[in-house]
Amino acid sequence: MFTNTMIRACLLGALTAMTGAPAAHAAGLQYAGADYDIGGTFFPGAGPQGNPNQPYVVVPWRTSGVGNQFAAVDEDGERYYGRDGYALFGTRHDYPSAYVAPGSSASPGDPIFESLFPNLIEMPDFISDQQVLASRIVGGYGYALIDDPTLTSGIRDWAWGESQSPQSFGQPPYVQLGILDGWDQFGNDPANADSLPAGRWGFRVGAGSPDHFRVGVMVDGTDNSDFVPEEIVLAQVSAFGGGSIVGSASSLTTESNRFVDMHFFDITGAQEGDFFAVGVKARDGEVSYGNSGVSGFTIDVLPEAPALAGDYNGNGTVDAADFTVWRDNETLTVTPGTMGDGNLDGVVGDEDYNIWASNFGNTIASTITPPGASLSVPEPGAGVLLLASVLGCSSRRKRSV
Template sequence: MKIVLKYLFAVTALVAGMGGVEARAVSLSYVGSDYDLTNLFPGGSTPYVVAPWRSNYHVKPLDADGNNVYGSAGYALFGTRFDYPNANATGGNAFVNPIDNAVYPNIINLPSFVSSSQILSSRKAGGWAYSLIDDPQLTNGVRDWNWGDTQTPASSGQAPYVKMGILDGTGTITGNDPAVAPAERWGFEVGAGAPAKFRVSVMTDGLDSTIWAPTEVLMQQSSGGVPVGAPVTTGTVTRNRFVDMHVFEINGAQAGEQFVFMVRGQGGGSAGVAGFAFDVVVPEPATAGMALAATVFAVGRRRR
């Protein structure tokens, strides 16, 4: 089922000044920021440095399921570009249709519990000297360091990659400039079968100048076109041109509930967001044990 979130959220913009509805059982939190997935820039020739957001050799303390892979449940990247052997062969474009573009494609593989999603930015940018990151279609855990040997020309030690792009510009709901007020970037709706807890990590920074990266990332729930509660926020984030993941947690989401990601940015910048990664929170052993005991107890009562 495809729902056009833009119109639902457009109502949110109109009634926001009237106050939101009372918060329901779902709860939102900001878990933390995983800064600097690599502290090296790609360089001018192969083998390039590739930020390991999907490679499990790099420890990720905020990864919900503990497998050191962001996006095990699903992911979305925007405005990507792949060129080899010259990763910068295609020039940059700052005014790309955000919905899709064959030159700077979006790479999207969302979880089964996400029923729909919507880009909420006025444009995207791609092809600039942004960071190279794991290609999620080719890396899911173990990184293939021999991938470069299969390319032409061969490059020993080169891992598979794509170049980051970003969603930027104004928000399409409010029209907000992120230098003035939070501007929307992307939203999604929860469908059937959502886990009790899951995390959404927002990829930022890793660009050719810190001015293009957000200074703050926010997540807001919406219900029936009305904001639910207050947004949760990272507060002011650090920007240094290395790729970061800002991790939010959603607890108790029900089918039909919607969530929007917004950003603030520096004056003259664009507050670009490269992508999103979904991971299901694995219950700690004690919690899982109590849940199992409760289930057994309930079954026992029914059999009496």
């Protein structure tokens, strides 16, 4: 675990290659959670070779599915990651044998390496700049096969292999992932317990930033689970070099077992000129392998706050029907901003109840409490107390109201 002081030293002192105007405000940063072991029970990519009727196992991060619980859109055919942008590093595709390329590594920007192991980057317009902060890009080892983002974005194309030569039935399009690892470009070793965390990737927000977007960090899926970060952090920095940490969020300790995982961070209220960077610490705090690989990043724009706080059914009035929406979905993980999630954190909980209670009786024309605000529920009127009693709220949980 590293402290804000360590984060500040790493992300301000180490990432000096990026420059920009200081941020005048703090964006909201929150760790949303992790989607572990994407793709089922088999080690991704470990399919039989040479048998056209038994294709490779491919991680469905770009395939719509109910397992993609942190997707921005909760609709069949649309529930996948990186809808608005993605960045993958050191990828490789060698059909029909996915592992013909020997392992290799190079510094970012090496033209020979990137001709064999290309980076696949498609950023949204509101990301004005992005930069690799790791000292090394690695590809071609026994790493997982994942959806090819240039060919997959929704419904999986199981017939893709039939158009290849030789044919393979049921084979979706894939790339072999690579990783960003090593020390960072400024000398920080992630495997040294006394060292600072190592930078992996940074980006700058340009004009037209949405109010709420999600950054996914792809890890694991390697041939050695020890080379997976123990901790991942996303930080906003006022200025790279001589600035200060505006805010940060941490994954805390992560799991590692060779299956591909994705960790998600939500950013709210980012403005043009804001800088963000991802840093990591290694599991092994004593042996310096320069490990802690990160394979890629996704960008997904999340739903904006509803026009009326507490109006969970969208009819323009905060009333008993909105309480019912909250009650029926309490404790569930949902798409942010839906199904009673008033504070946009993706979980229906007590604060969402407080938002409803604080705004009960309001209409679109009323003065409302904005979602995400720090709420202390006022003493409710008799109507709210009667309603809570009738709906069974007071019998289900003890409330300060």
